[in-house]
Amino acid sequence: MTFPGEQVQRTRAFARHGSGNPLWHFLRGFLKHPVMVGSIIPSSKTLIDRMLKPVDWANCKLFVEYGPGVGTFTQHILDRMAPDAVLLTIDTNPDFTAYLNAKFRDSRLRAVTGSAADVRRIMADVGFDEADYILSGLPFSTLPAGVGPAIAAATADALRPGGAFLVYQFSPKVLDFLRPNFERIDRAMEWVNVPPAQLFWCWKD
Numbered sequence: 001m002t003f004p005g006e007q008v009q010r011t012r013a014f015a016r017h018g019s020g021n022p023l024w025h026f027l028r029g030f031l032k033h034p035v036m037v038g039s040i041i042p043s044s045k046t047l048i049d050r051m052l053k054p055v056d057w058a059n060c061k062l063f064v065e066y067g068p069g070v071g072t073f074t075q076h077i078l079d080r081m082a083p084d085a086v087l088l089t090i091d092t093n094p095d096f097t098a099y100l101n102a103k104f105r106d107s108r109l110r111a112v113t114g115s116a117a118d119v120r121r122i123m124a125d126v127g128f129d130e131a132d133y134i135l136s137g138l139p140f141s142t143l144p145a146g147v148g149p150a151i152a153a154a155t156a157d158a159l160r161p162g163g164a165f166l167v168y169q170f171s172p173k174v175l176d177f178l179r180p181n182f183e184r185i186d187r188a189m190e191w192v193n194v195p196p197a198q199l200f201w202c203w204k205d
Helices: 004-020 022-032 045-052 074-080 094-103 116-125 147-158 172-178
Strands: 062-066 086-091 109-113 131-136 159-169 184-190 197-203
Touching: 045 074, 045 159, 045 184, 045 197, 062 074, 062 116, 074 086, 086 094, 086 116, 094 109, 116 131, 116 147, 131 147, 147 159, 147 172, 159 172, 172 197
Parallel strands: 062 086, 062 131, 086 109, 131 159
Antiparallel strands: 159 197, 184 197
């Protein structure tokens, strides 16, 4: 039996911590940093599988994820990665970084708070000069002025030859940032997602 006072305390505790619920953390992150979160609904498994399908996991040593949020993609990446590979996640929201470090007990994960525009420096801090693949769901169309171009240029510079920038977006405006940095861009549409998403695989020749 729950008494009224106990129920109030539980409600307040949930409001503070979300009881570890990833959806709560995702929504809270959106409310705190709306221009840095693409959607208030995590990506569907169909989108995740399709986005990651072109990755050559056997030859992937460093996978970088921008804006991992509550780890919707993170677990799927870890499940596919080789035992000696590293997953580096970069998020400007320290709440998400803390959540990932608490949620995933995997020595291959390096969760860092920072800007994707500083990807080369952050990679160097964990011992890498180049990334094999970089994934992003950051909403390029709503990022502050100058941030989108800086991230796209830094990403192209950070990838090894033959590597790819994997991008899922809800607006085609991202192409304005991708085209100056990548000659080959494969595109697709994923309807089994809320909202439907545009997918881009940008290859570094």
